[in-house]
Amino acid sequence: METTNVKAYGAQSKEASLEQLNIVRREVTAKDIEIEILYCGVCHSDLHTARNDWGGTVYPAVPGHEIVGKITKVGSEVTKFKVGDTAAVGCMVDSCRTCESCQHDLEQYCMTGFTGTYNGRDKHLGKQTFGGYAEKVVVDEHFVLKVPENLDLAATAPLLCAGITTWSPLRHWKVTKGSNVAVIGLGGLGHMAIKLAKALGANVTLFSRSPEKKQDAFDLGADEIVISTDKSQMSGARGKFDLIIDTVPYIHDVNHYIPTLGINGTIVLVGYLGPLDPMLNTVPMIMGRKSVAGSLIGGIAETQEMLDFCGEHNITSEIEIIKMQDINEAYERMLKSDVHYRFVIDMASLKE
């Protein structure tokens, strides 16, 4: 198969800083689109992958799954896009397309596993996939999204992961006008969850460990802030929420939040992956028919729905634009929860 060399940024090992390297992209096949990447958001999953927090990272690892760019080539059977269009790619670049999940627009739950934009397995090249910290990407048109024309391109990039990951549970648990929603953690996912829940008409509360983020949370649309380390504030929030979206990336005590759910309420974990410690206490769940759930990004149709909703409501991410060369410092700031509220890489810097 024909390939081209592309400049990228990636990690050679879990201890290594990210540095410039060359990767290979396939030439477009009949259904493929080649995109020149203009902007790529920096998700906490990029950091987890570069540092092998979840195990299974193949090196070199090139992260990045919040991609916005311009189409530079299309294959002979591409129908949805043309050269020159703006296009976006999120966390998936392929799936089986035939299983029950794929047939129901739930490619993220593909029974044989979707192909991740990075650290997945490219079916064409038989090698690992490389993400958006690169000049270009080649993707099957089914996994390419349209960007509403009124939205700022850099600030749209984070919608492709932070946006859809919070939109999907808001939709699945039918959040609507008057729903009581809480968000745990004001980072990339958390700030999008506040904006999207607010635009759906919900009353929105933020749980945060960081009192200094209070004003920002109000400015983003939160109605209330609860400092999660303050016992009296936590007990004041008992029995309140229909849905809590927990975006905390590391192990934490989920039991702490269950009393704040109302009867039939659900806490959906989207951040931390792995066993919980301390274990979950079932008593408060049983006593109020409460659920603890998980959720993974969102399907392609749902991602387009979210982008269109953001276009209609003029919603984008709060961003700090960085150069590709600043990525290692950005990761260190992300570990300190010092992101306001998403880093986005201006990919023109990779040409410097």
Ligand code: NAP
């Ligand atoms: P982020 O920007 O770093 O934000 C995480 C926020 O969580 C922080 O700003 C902080 O908020 C809070 N936090 C951080 N460490 C904490 C700790 N040890 N205990 C309690 N709170 C803590 O990260 P992100 O990009 O939003 O990603 C969040 C997580 O979601 C990551 O683990 C990422 O891998 C995962 N993710 C999952 C999916 C999915 O499909 N399920 C998709 C994308 C990302 P405060 O300062 O307000 O407390």
Ligand code: ZN
């Ligand atoms: Zn992500």
Ligand code: ZN
């Ligand atoms: Zn499938």
